[in-house]
Amino acid sequence: DVKVTQSSRYLVKRTGEKVFLECVQDMDHENMFWYRQDPGLGLRLIYFSYDVKMKEKGDIPEGYSVSREKKERFSLILESASTNQTSMYLCASRVPSRYEQYFGPGTRLTVT
Amino acid sequence: SQQGEEDPQALSIQEGENATMNCSYKTSINNLQWYRQNSGRGLVHLILIRSNEREKHSGRLRVTLDTSKKSSSLLITASRAADTASYFCATHSQGGSEKLVFGKGTKLTVNP
Numbered sequence A: 001d002v003k004v005t006q007s008s009r010y011l012v013k014r015t016g017e018k019v020f021l022e023c024v025q026d027m028d029h030e031n032m033f034w035y036r037q038d039p040g041l042g043l044r045l046i047y048f049s050y051d052v053k054m055k056e057k058g059d060i061p062e063g064y065s066v067s068r069e070k071k072e073r074f075s076l077i078l079e080s081a082s083t084n085q086t087s088m089y090l091c092a093s094r095v096p097s098r099y100e101q102y103f104g105p106g107t108r109l110t111v112t
Numbered sequence B: 001s002q003q004g005e006e007d008p009q010a011l012s013i014q015e016g017e018n019a020t021m022n023c024s025y026k027t028s029i030n031n032l033q034w035y036r037q038n039s040g041r042g043l044v045h046l047i048l049i050r051s052n053e054r055e056k057h058s059g060r061l062r063v064t065l066d067t068s069k070k071s072s073s074l075l076i077t078a079s080r081a082a083d084t085a086s087y088f089c090a091t092h093s094q095g096g097s098e099k100l101v102f103g104k105g106t107k108l109t110v111n112p
Helices: none
Strands: A004-006 A010-013 A019-026 A031-038 A041-048 A063-069 A072-078 A087-094 A107-111 B006-007 B008-015 B019-024 B029-037 B043-048 B055-056 B059-068 B070-078 B083-094 B098-101 B105-112
Touching: A004 A087, A004 B008, A010 A019, A019 A031, A019 A087, A019 A107, A031 A063, A031 A072, A041 A063, A041 A072, A041 B098, A063 A107, A072 A087, B008 B019, B019 B105, B029 B059, B029 B070, B043 B055, B043 B059, B043 B070
Parallel strands: A010 A107, B008 B105
Antiparallel strands: A004 A019, A019 A072, A031 A041, A031 A087, A063 A072, A087 A107, B006 B019, B019 B070, B029 B043, B029 B083, B055 B059, B059 B070, B083 B098, B083 B105
């Protein structure tokens, strides 16, 4: 079974802090994704990565950056956290030849 | 941008009844997928239907796709309390994009 893990289930940070969210998958998937999920807005794509050191902006990249130095790890970085980045963050991975995505359990981030 | 829109937003039924959820989308698609999300958890892939397919089954799940109406439905037969979750449709557009676009979900409650 594919396993996607995220570094924290719950995280509380202060406004202005730099925040790192880590995602690791164990199935050698090339593609990885970061979403945020908010009530009434559904899932929105922040960034995705085709492969190591490759990244593409999603629909809402402002205020975020990403890093993919190793194939199994995809990090989401909030350079200076703001209260409007309080959300549930979900990481996913897939192989390019198959369309279904495998999700981690999510990180609920609160910025105060 | 949100493409899939699920209907209804919430559905409450008794155990043993069937549950039907609908999804509409706007542009031409390569495939449409359905995911389940238990409260506070990540999404789990349920089923994928390609644009040239009209119906697909997986256990108690039945998915239909009508590309002329740009709509899909998910039927869960003989529902169980464990089916209580939110259900999302997600579309993969034609043209080679790696992005999945998710709807806002239907929250299903199955009462024992």
